[in-house]
Amino acid sequence: MELREYLQIIRKRLWVVILITLLSTTTSAVISFFVLKPIYQSNTTLYVFKKIDTQGGIAYNDLLVGNQLVKDYRELVKSRLVSSTVIQELGLKDMTTSQMAAKLGVSLKNDTRLIEITAQDTDPEMAKEIANKVAEVFKKKVVELMDVENVQIIDKAEVPLTPVKPKKELNVAIAAFVGLMTGLGIIFLIEYLDNTIKTPEDVQKHLGLPVIGTIPVFPE
Incomplete structure (x- = not known):
């Protein structure tokens, strides 16, 4: 064709x-x-110092926030332990831990030594509150559970001005x-x-027969 x-x-x-x-x-x-309701995202940035055992006198290594650690931190942030604490401290009685976990994300920020915690919500003020509260709870729990010596919050979450989706x-x-x-x-x-055959060309194309003549249609 x-x-x-x-x-x-x-x-x-x-x-x-x-x-x-x-x-x-x-x-x-x-x-x-x-x-669709607009979804707003707010983020906070943390610096994590993880303690390691060495014989060379180096007690800390602030360059150990790699992919595996980020996965560990992501699971901790989305855990029922953190989610339930955030829900309780913010007074979000109608929210479940799974709903809270679905709002959160953790990533390595621009391949640096910083991790970023994000929170999404239809209310921009609530997105900010959740992000900051998650950072506070994470700061306490990661020291207790993951042999982390210290966590510093570099940037606190702010109220987002524009939605990220849709x-x-x-x-x-x-x-x-x-x-x-x-x-x-x-x-x-x-x-x-x-x-169906509509034109002389269709006869030749589909039937392989030569067209001897055509009958014109005259208007009535």
């Missing part, structure tokens, strides 16, 4: 592509702008692209399944 034939197929059922693209884009816009414009753009591709797929599928 040549490019011209593809273009003819698209032109013949262009309304299908336009309709599906508009429906997909409109639905995504309505959901993104009017249904990414409204991106959602609409993706929906428009998906709608366009879906519309094109549908019209080509319809064309593939349509085996």
Whole structure:
């Protein structure tokens, strides 16, 4: 099939592509702008000093916050021990420990010696409160449980001004692209399944027979 034939197929059922693209884009816009609640994220940064045993007189090594330690800290931050303490101290009676853990994240900050604790919530003030409280509780528990000598909070969480999700414009753009591709797929599928003969060219193409003549259709 040549490019011209593809273009003819698209032109013949262009309304299908336009309709599906508009429906997909409109639905995504309505959901993104009017249904989904904005999620705000606040973060706090900590510096962790882990104690190690050496014979060379070096008592501490502040460069041991590697990938494995970050995994350990992530599990501690999301543990029921930390979550329940944060819930209790913030007075969040309607929140479960699993719901609290789902709001939290831990990562190594820009490949440095610092770890970053993030908290997400629909209320920007609450996101800040949760992040700061988690940092306080983590600071106590990690010293008790993981042979860490000291933890310093470098940056406290602040009230975020803009939400991190949903990414409204991106959602609409993706929906428009998906709608366009879906519309094109549908019209080509319809064309593939349509085996009716409509033109003299179809006779030659599908039946391999020469066209002797055609009967014109006269308007009534």
